[in-house]
Amino acid sequence: MFLSRLIYIFTIFIVEIVVAKNGSSQHFPENFLFGVSSSAYQIEGGWDSDGKGPSIWDEFTHLHPEKIVDRQNGDVGANSYEYYLDDVEAVKSLNMNFYRFSISWTRILPTGDLTQVNEKGIEYYNKIINKLIEYKIEPMVTMYHFDLPAHLQLLGGFANSAIVQYFEEYANLLFNRFGDRVKYWITINEAAEFCVKGYGGKIHAPGINAHGKGEYLCVHNALKSHAVAYHLYKREYYNQYKGQVGIALDSSFFYSDSNDTVVVNREMQFTLGWIAHPIFSSDGDYPAVMIDRIANHSKAEGRLVSRLPTFSNHWKRTIQGTSDFFGLNYYTSRYIRESLEPIGENPSVARDRGNERFTKPEWIKGASDWLYSVPKGLGDLLRWIKAEYNNPEVIITENGWSDDDRLEDDSRVTYFHDHLEQVLDVILNNGCNVKAFSVWSLVDNFEWSQGYTEKFGMFFVNMSSPRKERIPKKSAYFMEELIKKRSIPGI
Ligand code: GAL
Helix, strand or coil, X not given: CHHHHHHHHHHHHXXXXXXXXXXXXXXXXXXXEEEEXXXXXXXCCCCCHHHCCCEHHHHHXXXXXXXXXXXXXXXXXXXXXXXXXXXXXXXXXXXXXXXXXECCHHHHCCCCCCCCCCHHHHHHHHHHHHHHHHCCCEEEEEEECCCCEHHHHCCCHHHCCCXXXXXXXXXXXXXXXXXXXXXXXXXXXXXXXHHHHHHHCCCCCCCCCCCCCHHHHHHHHHHHHHHHHXXXXXXXXXXHHCCEEEEEEECCCEECCCCCHHHHHHXXXXXXXXXXXXXXXXXXXXXXXXXXXHHHHXXXXXXXXXXXXXXXXXXXXXXXXXXXXXXXXXXXXXXXXXXXXXXXXXXXXXXXXXXXXXCCCCCEECCCCCCEECHHHHHHHHHHHHHHCCCCCEEEEECCCCECCCCCXXXXXXHHHHHHHHHHHHHHHXXXXXXXXXXXXXXXXXXXXXXXXXXXXXXXXXXXXXXXXXXXXXXXXXXXXXXXXXXXXXX
C-alpha cells in the first residue's frame, strides 16, 4: 500500500516536471485569437473558371514552367475553388477563431480595373465568408497576396504609380461588397518579398529582374496603395462597419556574433524598417540609414538621383499611421556580418545593405532551403517591434514550417510548440501587445517557385485524387488541443 502510494506520488512528480519542461501551465490571454492562413493562388485552382482573368502568376507559370522546380502551377492545385467547404470545415475542426484567406483580384476584376466586375467571383467569396460567419469564424481578408492582374502588369504593375489608383478602386469594391461581414482587412502581403523577388529579381512573378531599382519602385507604390486603401476605409466605411485595416510584413531577426549593433540595426531597417518605418515610426519616411546609404551608392554610380524614390511631405503624412495592427509573418532568422567585399548583384538591395547572412550549424532545417527553426528570433523580433514602434498591436499573420510529405509531422509540431512558447513569453513577461497568431498554412499548397515540393499544411491534400481530400496531420491535432486548452501542450 505504502509502496504503491509512493510510486503514485513519484509518477505525479515526474509528470509535473515533464509538463513544466515541455508543456506550459500558463495560458494565453482570454481575448487572444488563433487562426490559420492561406492565399488564393496557392490553393484555389479554377484559374480561368467562371470569368476569372489571368494574374501574373498564371502567366509566369504558363510561360516559364522551368522557373518552378517541379514545373507545376496553380491551375488546379488543392482546388479550393470547388472544395472551399472542405477548407472551412477544416478550420472549424481546429476551433480556430479566424481564417485568413486572400481574394484573387482577377476573379473579381478580370482586367484588374472597373471595366468589368465578375459577379461569379464575388459570389464565390460570399459563399466562403457566409459559411465562416455561420460557424462563428472571423474572416480575415488579404486583398493582395502576390497575384496581380496580368493586365495591370502590362502597365508596369507596382513599378508604375498608376497602380495606386487601381488598388484604391479594387479596395473600394471589396469594402463595398464584403465590408458588412469582414472586420479584418490586410491590404498587402509581404511587399518586400514580392518586390525583391519579382521586380528586383526574376524568381517570382512578374520576374522583372531590375535589381537595385525595381524593388524600390515597387515597395514605394505598394506603400502608397496600402495607405490610400486605409484612408478610403476610414473615410467611407469605418463609421458603418467598424472594421480594422492593416498590412502584413515579413521579417527575420538578425544576430551578430560580435554584437555589432550598428550592423544589426542596418539589417533590420533594410528589411522590416523599409516597410514598417514609413507606417509605424514616429517620424515616418524610409529609415535614415536606407536613405543615406542608397543615396551615397547612387552618387558613386554616377546617378543624379537616388535609386530609392523619395516621398513628398504629403505622402509621408498620408502613409504614416495607416495600420490598425502590425501584421507580422515570421519564419526564420539569420546571423549577419558586414561584408568586406561588395555583395549581391550590382546594384541591388543586398549590395545596398552590405551584410553577409549566415546560419548556425545547430539550427534545424526545414524542407525549404531558407527555413531554419529559430524560435528565439520570434521573441527577439517581437521585443524589437515593441521598442521600435511604441508597442503596436501585433497580429502574427503567418508562422509555419515546411517538410516533405508526412502525416506524422513531428518537426512541425515542435516548431509550433517552440514558437508559441516565445509568443506566450513576450506577452506575459515583456508586455508585448500580441493579439493573435495565425498558422501558415491550412492545407498543403503551391509554394511559389518550389511548386508542390515543399509542404506547409496542417492538412495533407491528396493531389493525385480529383476530389483533393484533406487529411489532418499531427500538427492539426496539436493546434486543436492548444486552442482548446489555451495553453501549450507538452510534446
Ligand atoms: C510567405 C508567403 C506565403 C508562403 C510562405 C511560406 O512568404 O506569404 O505565401 O508561401 O511564405 O514560404
